[in-house]
Amino acid sequence: MRNGSIGIITNIQRFSLDDGPGIRTTVFLKGCSLACRWCHNPETISGKKQIQYLAESCKNCGSCVAACKRGAHQIENGRHAIQWDMCTGKFDCTGACFYGALSVIGREITVEALCEQLIRDEAFYDHSEGGVTLSGGEPLLQSDFCAAVLRRLKELNIHTALDTAGNVPWVKFETLLPWVDLVLFDIKIIDPDLHRKMTGGNNHLILENFERLCRENVAIRVRTPIIEGVNDGETETDRRTDVLIKAENIQKTELLPYHSYGVGKYAALGMSEKTPAFKTPSPEKMQAIASRMRNRGVANVVV
Numbered sequence: 001m002r003n004g005s006i007g008i009i010t011n012i013q014r015f016s017l018d019d020g021p022g023i024r025t026t027v028f029l030k031g032c033s034l035a036c037r038w039c040h041n042p043e044t045i046s047g048k049k050q051i052q053y054l055a056e057s058c059k060n061c062g063s064c065v066a067a068c069k070r071g072a073h074q075i076e077n078g079r080h081a082i083q084w085d086m087c088t089g090k091f092d093c094t095g096a097c098f099y100g101a102l103s104v105i106g107r108e109i110t111v112e113a114l115c116e117q118l119i120r121d122e123a124f125y126d127h128s129e130g131g132v133t134l135s136g137g138e139p140l141l142q143s144d145f146c147a148a149v150l151r152r153l154k155e156l157n158i159h160t161a162l163d164t165a166g167n168v169p170w171v172k173f174e175t176l177l178p179w180v181d182l183v184l185f186d187i188k189i190i191d192p193d194l195h196r197k198m199t200g201g202n203n204h205l206i207l208e209n210f211e212r213l214c215r216e217n218v219a220i221r222v223r224t225p226i227i228e229g230v231n232d233g234e235t236e237t238d239r240r241t242d243v244l245i246k247a248e249n250i251q252k253t254e255l256l257p258y259h260s261y262g263v264g265k266y267a268a269l270g271m272s273e274k275t276p277a278f279k280t281p282s283p284e285k286m287q288a289i290a291s292r293m294r295n296r297g298v299a300n301v302v303v
C-alpha cells in the first residue's frame with residue numbers, strides 16, 4: 001500500500017517549455033478523476049500500473065505466452081495477440097519480452113528519489129526562471145506525496161507549479177497550496193451535461209474550486225483545450241468568458257488546440273475503442289475564439 005512518502009508516476013520530462021515559465025521539469029503522476037475523450041495522456045488515467053504493448057516491436061517469439069499464467073497472450077497463426085481483459089497486472093510477461101514490445105507503465109518512487117532527480121536541473125531553472133511542474137493525470141489525487149515533494153523544492157527556493165483539472169475535494173488543494181507558486185487550472189467545458197458526457201465527470205466541484213482558488217494568494221493560469229465540435233462554439237466561448245471575467249488573480253488564459261499526438265497510445269494500452277477521433281481546430285478558429293473572449297473583457301488570452 002502507498003502512503004504519502006511514495007507516489008506513482010509515469011514519466012519525468014526534462015526541459016519542458018509548455019508547463020509554466022522558463023525551463024521546467026514536469027512530473028506526470030498516475031491517476032485521474034476524469035477521463036476526457038480527447039486525453040493525450042491516457043496512460044495517466046488509471047492510478048494503477050498497466051501493460052503497454054507496442055505491436056511494431058513485437059517479433060512474435062511467443063516468450064510472453066509461456067510467461068503469462070493467465071493466458072492473456074497467444075500466438076495465433078504465427079502472430080502475437082493479447083487479450084487485455086485476461087491481464088491481472090502481475091507483469092510476468094514484460095520481463096520475458098526481449099524486444100521491448102511489452103513494458104510496464106507506472107512506477108513507484110519515493111519523495112527523496114524524485115526530489116533528487118528534480119534538483120539535478122536546478123541550474124537550468126535558475127538560468128531561465130523555470131522550475132518544476134507536477135502534472136498528470138491529476139496530481140491532487142496524490143496530494144500528500146505531492147505536498148512533500150513541493151515542500152522540499154520550496155526549501156531549495158525552486159519555483160513550483162501544479163497542473164490540475166480541479167475535480168477533487170478542496171481539502172486536497174489546501175494540503176498543497178502553501179508550497180505552490182503557480183496553478184495551471186483546466187477549465188474545459190462550462191455546460192454541465194456536455195462536461196459530463198465528454199469527461200465522465202461533473203464540473204460543479206471544478207468550478208467551485210476555481211472560484212475558491214481565485215481568492216487564495218497564488219498565481220493562476222487557466223488552460224482550456226479547444227476541441228472542434230465540442231467546446232469551440234460561441235455559446236461555450238461566452239459561458240467560459242462569463243466565468244473568467246469574474247475571476248481574480250489570473251495571469252493569463254491559454255487556449256490549447258486539440259492535437260492528436262496521443263492517439264497511438266490507446267491501442268498500446270488496450271483502449272482502442274476509446275481512441276479519440278477529433279480534428280485540430282484551425283489557427284483562424286483559435287484566433288476567433290480568443291478575440292471573442294478578449295472583446296468581452298477577458299485579459300491576456302493567448303493561443
Ligand code: SF4
Binds near residue numbers: 033034035038136138
Ligand atoms: S483531466 Fe487531463 S489527464 Fe485527466 S483525463 Fe482529462 S485530459 Fe486526461
Ligand code: SF4
Binds near residue numbers: 059060064096097099
Ligand atoms: S515476448 Fe514480446 S516479442 Fe515475443 S511475442 Fe510476446 S510481445 Fe511479442
